[in-house]
Amino acid sequence: MGAIKSVEQLEAYRRELAAAARPELPTVLVCFGTGCQANGARPVAEAFMDVIKEQGLEIDVNVGIKTTGCHGYCENGPLVALRPQDILYLKVKPEDVPEIVEETVKGGRVVERLVYRDKATGEAVARYSEIPFYRHQQRIALRHIGTIDPASIDDYILAGGYAGLTKALAMKPDDIISEVERSGLRGRGGGGFPAGTKWRSCVAVESDVRYVLCNGDEGDPGAFMDRSIMEGDPHSVIEGMIIGAYALGSHQGYIYVRDEYPLAIRNLTAALEAAREKGLLGEDILGSGFSFDIKISRGGGAFVCGESSALMRSVAGEVGEPRAKYIRSVERGLYDKPTVLNNVETWANVPEIILKGADWYASIGTEGSKGTKVFSLVGKVNNTGLVEVPMGISIRELVENIGGGILGGKEFKAVQTGGPSGGCIPERLADLPIDFDSLTEAGSMMGSGGIIVMDEDTCMVDVARYFTGFLVEESCGKCTPCRDGLPRMLDLLTEITEGCGGEEHLAMLEGLCDLLTWGALCGLGTSAANPVLSTIKYFRDEYEAHIRDKRCPAGVCKALITYHIDPEACTGCRLCAKNCPQECITGKRKEPHTIDADKCIKCGVCKDVCTFDAVRIS
């Protein structure tokens, strides 16, 4: 079908797709997100196609095979979901495919060895929706991911896609802005600025040209929320941007994506092309008289280019450096024209808000933080991955119910939220609700949604040093507090972790934090104090142990620890000696071994390989 010329034609097309669809027939959904592809999803999908073809199943049971976006559970990939049984198989290999086809597709039975097993109880859970990782989630931004093929605009339309746009086109632009304001949607890219307020300020500026931008830079280490949406459901972002552009009277949009996200770029490019062919982008969208198009702008992967003014300069082909904040981008943004920049997840929420209404959206979440938030849950937790939960869920619920508790039964020590600009919150505050304001009050921030769970083996001084090191690397160097202050902060933290810190180091760190917070030009510098101040606030005793006792309580800082072997626990199995890169472990078979501390480089290999827990750190 060519271009769709009206809202009515789009609805008729949706009905046609629904009439042709047969949801009761078996469907195999192979996850084709970046994580699963890296784990070998392509040969698995090919094996399904071969077996289905060999057995002539298209005719017999009408099996459909679909490749989808990331289900968020990448560490268990390749994932295969089966409909209509609602079964999820983990770590599927091509050789498992004949059995899956025979048992599940044809026989309706579960292949037990491929299903999720609770790490604590060993209990098998076959149903997708009952796996704890998914059971506690509420998916709005991720609503289609894992169920639709991102390369198929028909899949998106069949799932209700572009219905938000058709509703919006029948509304007055001002009413759309009011709806977004009333929904309470706050920007998901870090700052949490109310989206409706931003849009309202932009339309208030007199101009014949306005731009609508999507921030898909996602520079936080470990974060992949936005990548997953761009890869797995690109039309949700495009639809959100068209609605925003219509409300703002904009005719040109840009999606800024880092070049390190090739699949996101590929899927977005294909989705833009498909939307143009269907008359959903370009001239006279759905016969409404409104015209708008979107270009992709590829970033070089600098963290600072995620900052709004740096991003706009980068889109314009200039050096991606931030500018002073007194110039607001809603007044003078891209090419000096009024511009609205929103994050990928923010845009992906917009169609649902318009379709289901502001009241529906505002009924989810907390007083000041409405809706849901996508988090990338990583670190020392049993289930890591991408999760979407209502705002207001507690840190503990997230870590225990969805994350399945701390890895290896260790003690839960802290969570780091908000990426490099965020802070660390200790376990004793884990009942805190996760929302913009609570996290900021606790000295951290929501950021774009990275959550790193830390256990007893994490050194909080080392964590502060790591994030400060990241920011030193990523600072653009334009302003002095950040260019010179951050490396000095890193020096001080390094000296503490090396046992050379004195009492004055803490005061100097606090002074530099103050300087950066008040003196730096952009958010990279003004929030750089968070990792340091939050760890000093909640884990001052650890700093003091490094400074006064020259001791790293978590046993991480190399200069302050030594490895030795407990002769009582050592069985003389020789595994550590065989693996030590320095060959500094000696001992006879079946007799306790010893480490030559002078030669040891503290790599930790011996501790990792010893199955008798005989290697100790002191």
Ligand SMILES: Cc1cc2nc3c(=O)[nH]c(=O)nc-3n(C[C@H](O)[C@H](O)[C@H](O)COP(=O)(O)O)c2cc1C
């Ligand atoms: C150093 C720095 C990096 C940033 N990186 C991102 C990013 O990768 N993605 C993003 O959406 N926002 C990022 N932001 C926030 C943006 O400046 C901006 O506030 C956001 O894109 C606006 O969209 P929102 O209101 O929908 O959150 C960053 C901010 C700073 C200071």
Ligand code: SF4
């Ligand atoms: S705070 Fe840092 S990243 Fe931001 S403008 Fe200054 S030097 Fe550049």
Ligand code: SF4
């Ligand atoms: S691996 Fe453990 S038990 Fe085996 S020799 Fe080394 S310390 Fe002893």
Ligand code: SF4
């Ligand atoms: S820490 Fe590394 S270098 Fe030291 S004894 Fe163990 S394996 Fe060898």
Ligand code: FES
């Ligand atoms: S890529 Fe498959 S679950 Fe993330």
